[in-house]
Each structure stands twice: as structure tokens, then as C-alpha cells.
Amino acid sequence: MDLELTPxxxxxxxxxxxVFTRDSSSERVRAAEDTGFDPALWKTLAGMGAIGIAVPAAAGGSGGGFVxxxxxxxxxxxRLACVPLIEAAVAARLLADAGAPAGLVAAAVDGERVTVLAPRPAQQGVARRVPAGSVAEGVVALDGDELVLVHGPSGPGAAGGRDLGFQAVADRPLRGPGLDRHVLAAGVEAHELWRRARDRWRLGTAAGCAGLAAEALDIAVRYATGRHxxxxxxxxxxxxxxxxxxxxxAADGARLVAREAAWRHDHGLQSWAGAAAVAFAHAAETAVRAAELCLHVHGGYGFTMExxxxxxxxxAKxxxxxxGDPDLLWxxxxxxxxxxxAH
Structure with missing residues (x-):
């Protein structure tokens, strides 16, 4: 296994x-905090092909991989980017894998419609606490034995406005009047497609957590160096x-296990899904540890909004x-x- 990056x-x-240093500064994050979404940054990423980076070129994507x-x-x-990059990129790849109509795939890849994955199965026809659920126009979710793409508004259970992680989290109804529901697959195929997408979401989110942990650590070190x-x-x-x-x-380990999971995925190794689960569990835990330490190093200042x-x-939290429950993932x-x- 060679995790050295190619040119x-x-x-x-x-x-x-x-791009993120320029367009997701602390000031931009704070400006987007209430909605959890930065439309200008989303447009920039869509224009650079980031949303379709892992979608095959034949399906209209950039033809890259999960590395x-x-x-x-x-x-x-x-940079705490206020855009659902992973949820959208994974949803776009899922639509392509499921053989969805070309127009739906193109709209997701191009960012014309913010389309995201619900990383947990729906409960009683509602996808609960979907990242970017309050701003997404479409949600791909596992609803019982059906894999569906549903366009429509957030439901009454939405966590509208400000939420814990300023990620535009909301509940999304998947059935009912006023919703445009597309069944992408059913039965065993639906579950298999969704699980693969869920594991890809874990992989990408693990990498995001690794980046968060690294930056939180850097902020803590800079403060500890300058504070006498x-x-x-x-x-x-x-x-x-x-x-x-x-x-x-721990932060170095989080970065490496996330990249290893991506490498395993792109090289077609069956072990990639298990590696993605471990990467997410470790990186998410490490992100919280790093952020807590960053706040601790700042002392009382760390609790202030400034x-x-x-x-x-x-x-991170x-x-x-x-x-879902981190203990259940472990x-x-x-x-x-x-x-x-045992085998």
C-alpha cells in the first residue's frame, strides 16, 4: 500500500x-452560521467539479476517485466549510450507480439542485436529522425497502435556523403531498446501494474530521506559543x-486511516467499507478531542463567541x-x- 500522493x-x-482558505474564512463561516450554508462557496465548488469528483466521466462527473x-x-x-460537500458528492455517485435518469444525475453533479444523502435509514417515512436537510432541494434516502430521491421542502420536524454544528440539519419527509418521489431501487438492491453510499459518506466525513482535528490542533499550538x-x-x-x-x-492517525480507506476503495479492495467505518469512528472522536483541547488551551477565552x-x-460534536450513537458504531x-x- 502506497499512500504517497501522486503529483x-x-x-x-x-x-x-x-480555495477554502480564501472562500471559507472565519468571517465567511460566521456569516453563514445561522443557515449553515454558503451559496457562493457552493457555486465555486460546483464550478470546480468538486461535487462530481467521484462520479465517472461517462455519467457526467469528473472521473476522479475517493482519494x-x-x-x-x-x-x-x-475551514469548517458551510456546504454539504460529502453528502452531495456521495449522493451524486449513488444516483449514477443506481442508473437514475441523466437529468437527475446532471443536476446533482452540477450543483444545480443541492442533492444530499441521508446517512441514516428513514424512520416512518421521515429521514431524520439530515445534514443540509434544511437547504437541500433533494434527498436520497433508504425508506423501508426502497431507495428514493425525494424533492420537496423540509418537514415540521426540521431543525430550522441555528443548529449545534451549523450544518443546516433538518428532518426530511419522504412521503406525502407536495413531494416529488423517485424510486431508484427496491429490495436487496436498494439496501446494497444505500449501504455502499453510507460507507462512502463515512469515508469522506472521516477525512473532513481529520482536517478539522488538524486545524484545531494548529490553532491550539499557535495560541499556546503566543500566550505567556x-x-x-x-x-x-x-x-x-x-x-x-x-x-x-491521533490527528495524524485520523488522516492516514481516512486516506487508507479511500485508497482501498479506489483499488477495489473489499476491505474498504470496514476501513471506512474505523476511519469515521476514529476521526470523529479525534476531532472532538482536538477541539476540546483547543478550547481548554484557550481557557475562559475558548468559551466566548469571539x-x-x-x-x-x-x-466536531x-x-x-x-x-447516530458512536458507541453503536464501535x-x-x-x-x-x-x-x-471466525472465517
């Missing part, structure tokens, strides 16, 4: 790092050096919970590992 992959990483998507997600995570107490930088105190070192190792530490902590990973060992 083309480095170009992708550098290009999108510049490229992971690199873009890392850059987005570092008792005549010395607080970063020179062992009480901070040890946790900073621990998080640095500092960015609280932004990173809120996004919300993202970790977006797939149980799923453990059960899969035990089952693999």
Missing part, C-alpha cells in the same frame, strides 16, 4: 486548500505539552453524532472484526 493528487489538495474527494474534504474540514504566563509560553508547560502531543498523534475554538468544538466494528476472524 495530480497533490495539485488537487493544494488547489482546494487555497481526491478525501483530500478536498480534509481542506473543507480545516509566569514569564514563559504556556506551551512550554508539561501539562499542555503532553495532551498536545497525544492529539497530534474565538474560533467554540466553532470547531460545535462542528455535531459531526460525530450525525451517524459495536458494529467489533462485531464485523469478530465475524471476519
Amino acid at each position: 495530480d493528487e497533490r495539485d488537487v489538495a493544494e488547489a482546494f486548500a487555497r 481526491e474527494l478525501a483530500l478536498i474534504a480534509e481542506a473543507a474540514g480545516r 504566563q509566569f514569564g514563559a509560553p504556556i506551551g512550554s508547560f508539561q501539562a499542555l505539552q503532553q495532551p498536545l502531543a497525544d492529539v497530534a498523534m 474565538y474560533d475554538a467554540q466553532l470547531y468544538l460545535r462542528r 455535531a459531526t460525530r453524532l450525525s451517524a 459495536e458494529e466494528i467489533g462485531a464485523a472484526t469478530m465475524a471476519a476472524g
Whole structure:
């Protein structure tokens, strides 16, 4: 396994790092905080082909892979981008894989319609707490034994306005009047397509969490280096050096396991789905640890709205919970590992 980036992959990483640094500054994030969506940034990413990066060229996408998507997600995570990049990219690939009408695929790939994946199965005809659910025009979800694409408004259970991680989270009804419902697949095929998309979402979101953790750590280190107490930088105190070192190792690990999962996916290895689950569980946990440490290093300042530490902590906690109970995911990973060992 070679996780060294190719020249083309480095170009992708550098290009999108510049874009997010420029177009997802702290000021832009704060301006989009109430809605959880930055339309100008969305338009920029759509124009660069980011939404269709992992969609085959024959289906109208950019023809790249999930390594490229992971690199873009890392850059987005570092800057707390207020766009549903992963949810939209995975939904676009799912529509292509399901053989959806070309017009629906094109609208998702081009960003003409914000179309996102619901990362959890629907309950009683409602996709619960969908990232970007309050701004998306279309949601792809598993509703019972049907994989559906539903266009329509958010339901009364929507978490409209401000939410914990400023990700425009909302409930989305999948049945009822005023909804345009397309059945993409049914039965075993529907479940298989959705699980694959869910695992791809885990993969991409893990990369985003790795980027968030890395930036939260950088912010903490910069503050610890510049803040003096008792005549010395607080970063020179062992009480901070040890946790900073621990998080640095965990953040490096999060980046590597996310990239490994993407590499396994793009090389057609069946183990990629299990690797994606581990990557998401570890990276999401690490993002929360890094953000909590960042806030701790800032002391009382970290709790104030004027500092960015609280932004990173809120996004990290919300993202970790977006797939449901984290303990259940670790149980799923453990059960899969035990089952693999039994064969």
C-alpha cells in the first residue's frame, strides 16, 4: 500500500486548500452560521467539479476517485466549510450507480439542485436529522425497502435556523403531498446501494474530521506559543505539552486511516467499507478531542463567541453524532472484526 500522493493528487489538495482558505474564512463561516450554508462557496465548488469528483466521466462527473474527494474534504474540514460537500458528492455517485435518469444525475453533479444523502435509514417515512436537510432541494434516502430521491421542502420536524454544528440539519419527509418521489431501487438492491453510499459518506466525513482535528490542533499550538504566563509560553508547560502531543498523534492517525480507506476503495479492495467505518469512528472522536483541547488551551477565552475554538468544538460534536450513537458504531466494528476472524 502506497499512500504517497501522486503529483495530480497533490495539485488537487493544494488547489482546494487555497480555495477554502480564501472562500471559507472565519468571517465567511460566521456569516453563514445561522443557515449553515454558503451559496457562493457552493457555486465555486460546483464550478470546480468538486461535487462530481467521484462520479465517472461517462455519467457526467469528473472521473476522479475517493482519494481526491478525501483530500478536498480534509481542506473543507480545516475551514469548517458551510456546504454539504460529502453528502452531495456521495449522493451524486449513488444516483449514477443506481442508473437514475441523466437529468437527475446532471443536476446533482452540477450543483444545480443541492442533492444530499441521508446517512441514516428513514424512520416512518421521515429521514431524520439530515445534514443540509434544511437547504437541500433533494434527498436520497433508504425508506423501508426502497431507495428514493425525494424533492420537496423540509418537514415540521426540521431543525430550522441555528443548529449545534451549523450544518443546516433538518428532518426530511419522504412521503406525502407536495413531494416529488423517485424510486431508484427496491429490495436487496436498494439496501446494497444505500449501504455502499453510507460507507462512502463515512469515508469522506472521516477525512473532513481529520482536517478539522488538524486545524484545531494548529490553532491550539499557535495560541499556546503566543500566550505567556509566569514569564514563559504556556506551551512550554508539561501539562499542555503532553495532551498536545497525544492529539497530534491521533490527528495524524485520523488522516492516514481516512486516506487508507479511500485508497482501498479506489483499488477495489473489499476491505474498504470496514476501513471506512474505523476511519469515521476514529476521526470523529479525534476531532472532538482536538477541539476540546483547543478550547481548554484557550481557557475562559475558548468559551466566548469571539474565538474560533467554540466553532470547531460545535462542528466536531455535531459531526460525530450525525451517524447516530458512536458507541453503536464501535459495536458494529467489533462485531464485523469478530465475524471476519471466525472465517
